[in-house]
Amino acid sequence: xxxxxxxxxxxxxxxxxxxxxxxxxxxxxxxxxxxxxxxxxxxxxxxxxxxxxxxxxxxxxxxxxxxxxxxxxxxxxxxxxxxxxxxxxxxxxxx
Amino acid sequence: xxxxxxxxxxxxxxxxxxxxxxxxxxxxxxxxxxxxxxxxxxxxxxxxxxxxxxxxxxxxxxxxxxxxxxxxxxxxxxxxxxxxxxxxxxxxxxxxxxxxxxxxxxxxxxxxxxxxxxxxxxxxxxxxxxxxxxxxxxxxxxxxxxxxxxxxxxxxxxxxxxxxxxxxxxxxxxxxxxxxxxxxxxxxxxxxxxxxxxxxxxxxxxxxxxxxxxxxxxxxxxxxxxxxxxxxxxxxxxxxxxxxxxxxxxxxxxxxxxxxxxxxxxxxxxxxxxxxxxxxxxxxxxxxxxxxxxxxxxxxxxxxxxxxxxxxxxxxxxxxxxxxxxxxxxxxxxxxxxxxxxxxxxxxxxxxxxxxxxxxxxxxxxxxxxxxxxxxxxxxxxxxxxxxxxxxxxxxxxxxxxxxxxxxxxxxxxxxxxxxxxxxxxxxxxxxxxxxxxxxxxxxxxxxxxxxxxxxxxxxxxxxxxxxxxxxxxxxxxxxxxxxxxxxxxxxxxxxxxxxxxxxxxxxxxxxxxxxxxxxxxxxxx
Numbered sequence: 001x002x003x004x005x006x007x008x009x010x011x012x013x014x015x016x017x018x019x020x021x022x023x024x025x026x027x028x029x030x031x032x033x034x035x036x037x038x039x040x041x042x043x044x045x046x047x048x049x050x051x052x053x054x055x056x057x058x059x060x061x062x063x064x065x066x067x068x069x070x071x072x073x074x075x076x077x078x079x080x081x082x083x084x085x086x087x088x089x090x091x092x093x094x095x
Numbered sequence: 096x097x098x099x100x101x102x103x104x105x106x107x108x109x110x111x112x113x114x115x116x117x118x119x120x121x122x123x124x125x126x127x128x129x130x131x132x133x134x135x136x137x138x139x140x141x142x143x144x145x146x147x148x149x150x151x152x153x154x155x156x157x158x159x160x161x162x163x164x165x166x167x168x169x170x171x172x173x174x175x176x177x178x179x180x181x182x183x184x185x186x187x188x189x190x191x192x193x194x195x196x197x198x199x200x201x202x203x204x205x206x207x208x209x210x211x212x213x214x215x216x217x218x219x220x221x222x223x224x225x226x227x228x229x230x231x232x233x234x235x236x237x238x239x240x241x242x243x244x245x246x247x248x249x250x251x252x253x254x255x256x257x258x259x260x261x262x263x264x265x266x267x268x269x270x271x272x273x274x275x276x277x278x279x280x281x282x283x284x285x286x287x288x289x290x291x292x293x294x295x296x297x298x299x300x301x302x303x304x305x306x307x308x309x310x311x312x313x314x315x316x317x318x319x320x321x322x323x324x325x326x327x328x329x330x331x332x333x334x335x336x337x338x339x340x341x342x343x344x345x346x347x348x349x350x351x352x353x354x355x356x357x358x359x360x361x362x363x364x365x366x367x368x369x370x371x372x373x374x375x376x377x378x379x380x381x382x383x384x385x386x387x388x389x390x391x392x393x394x395x396x397x398x399x400x401x402x403x404x405x406x407x408x409x410x411x412x413x414x415x416x417x418x419x420x421x422x423x424x425x426x427x428x429x430x431x432x433x434x435x436x437x438x439x440x441x442x443x444x445x446x447x448x449x450x451x452x453x454x455x456x457x458x459x460x461x462x463x464x465x466x467x468x469x470x471x472x473x474x475x476x477x478x479x480x481x482x483x484x485x486x487x488x489x490x491x492x493x494x495x496x497x498x499x500x501x502x503x504x505x506x507x508x509x510x511x512x513x514x515x516x517x518x519x520x521x522x523x524x525x526x527x528x529x530x531x532x533x534x535x536x537x538x539x540x541x542x543x544x545x546x547x548x549x550x551x552x553x554x555x556x557x558x559x560x561x562x563x564x565x566x567x568x569x570x571x572x573x574x575x576x577x578x579x580x581x582x583x584x585x586x587x588x589x590x591x592x593x594x595x596x597x598x599x600x601x602x603x604x605x606x607x608x609x610x611x612x613x614x615x616x617x618x619x620x621x
Binding site: 012016017018019 | 159
């Protein structure tokens with residue numbers, strides 16, 4: 001594993017241990033709803049379902065059809081805020 | 096409507112064998128053996144929704160892919176053995192194929208994946224366990240500022256089988272539009288019973304009380320048929336049924352006579368007395384089914400207490416040692432003295448002359464509700480004839496007493512004391528008191544008093560909105576009660592026994608006012 005992957009794993013571990021990961025998830029959920037991202041994704045999902053048909057569509061179809069666009073649609077402000085919070089959390093942990 | 100679509104889909108699919116229906120797939124049967132429920136719970140608790148510190152530590156350490164060590168990539172856990180694998184990199188798929196382990200669980204969201212069906216499946220039993228474990232973990236998370244203090248995550252309503260059945264058998268739907276009159280219904284006067292009718296109108300239009308009863312939250316445990324709460328429930332059903340003919344509340348009247356003897360008889364009674372008596376009986380009858388939960392008899396958790404009970408703080412300050420003795424008493428209403436009564440009333444607003452004013456016109460210096468509240472919460476010298484034993488001085492000393500609101504109820508009821516029953520005279524005080532549509536209670540809170548003493552600025556957060564006004568017309572001997580109620584945000588109606596008419600906001604605010612009902616604007620979680 002590269003140094004970067006190792007560090008990622010360590011940070012992730014700490015986040016989970018302190019329950020911060022859950023809190024960040026909730027914050028992210030609220031932000032993504034606020035900025036309308038969830039509604040945009042809902043619309044994208046509906047398109048995939050129409051394409052594949054309600055009876056045949058699988059979760060994989062949705063994931064494949066929606067992930068790239070979904071990732072791109074996350075506003076920079078949300079990413080920034082999450083990053084800031086993770087940084088603050090790590091700073092707190094080292095003291 | 097979406098329910099119809101769902102039902103069509105279900106019925107179309109019911110004759111296909113290995114079907115992708117909400118009922119799940121047949122491949123879980125191999126898993127559902129022995130102690131599977133407990134095993135599944137453990138997996139949720141340890142690896143999906145970790146509530147406690149130990150499980151979180153374990154999750155942090157062990158939740159990595161057994162093939163590549165990554166913790167991202169939609170990690171799944173095999174349900175048949177201890178194996179974690181990435182979904183995106185197909186590591187879990189490899190494992191499933193090699194070991195013929197058909198089921199895996201998504202560690203992010205708790206979904207169950209079936210490798211035979213090649214999709215996530217929704218087995219009713221497993222879903223039930225998932226929901227319970229999620230709720231448990233949620234409660235353990237504690238006071239995170241983001242999770243607020245609800246203790247329960249919001250989940251959408253899903254109709255049960257029974258509810259679907261009921262919906263199908265009762266296809267008529269009632270739509271609440273901005274102008275609909277549902278909830279408005281007249282009440283027949285059964286002989287001077289307007290004192291009861293006016294209060295019923297106020298209660299049936301109290302939003303939280305309405306929601307409580309219309310969602311069938313009362314579970315009656317009284318053996319006899321004399322539960323007043325059940326009767327209220329019935330009353331709400333009648334009011335929101337859509338029937339336009341006036342309702343005849345004979346059962347309610349009978350129950351009131353049974354439980355509040357002092358109100359029995361066909362004489363005119365005081366509406367305020369009826370309100371207190373009704374709240375008391377409802378509270379007692381509610382307590383019967385909350386009795387097990389209420390460990391403190393003074394702090395009941397029944398709906399009446401939740402909505403109407405506030406705390407009144409009384410501070411008695413010794414004039415010698417300045418020690419303060421504080422007591423807090425529960426209250427359902429605030430009774431306010433008026434100018435012109437035999438109790439001394441100091442005019443507090445500039446220009447107010449404190450004289451009795453009759454009729455519709457009100458001079459700009461008219462007494463306001465806020466004036467009355469200011470008087471109610473002002474420090475009062477108890478005088479040399481009413482010395483209080485001071486625990487600091489160990490002797491009887493003169494003191495001042497001050498009332499403030501420690502805790503405001505969700506519905507604040509103000510009672511303007513218009514009926515004077517002193518030894519020398521019995522009369523009605525018709526002084527006009529102006530009251531607002533929106534009332535800020537912040538200045539009268541105990542916390543505000545403390546802030547003011549510490550020189551801090553108090554943020555106005557205790558904002559209340561008027562939603563019902565009970566008026567009395569006539570004299571002490573013969574009079575009539577009517578109620579103004581708020582139907583939608585800005586629509587008011589006058590309820591005069593069986594007759595309901597539209598009213599303007601001006602009509603409401605110009606009225607004399609006897610009982611004023613205010614509803615808190617912003618509700619907090621416990």
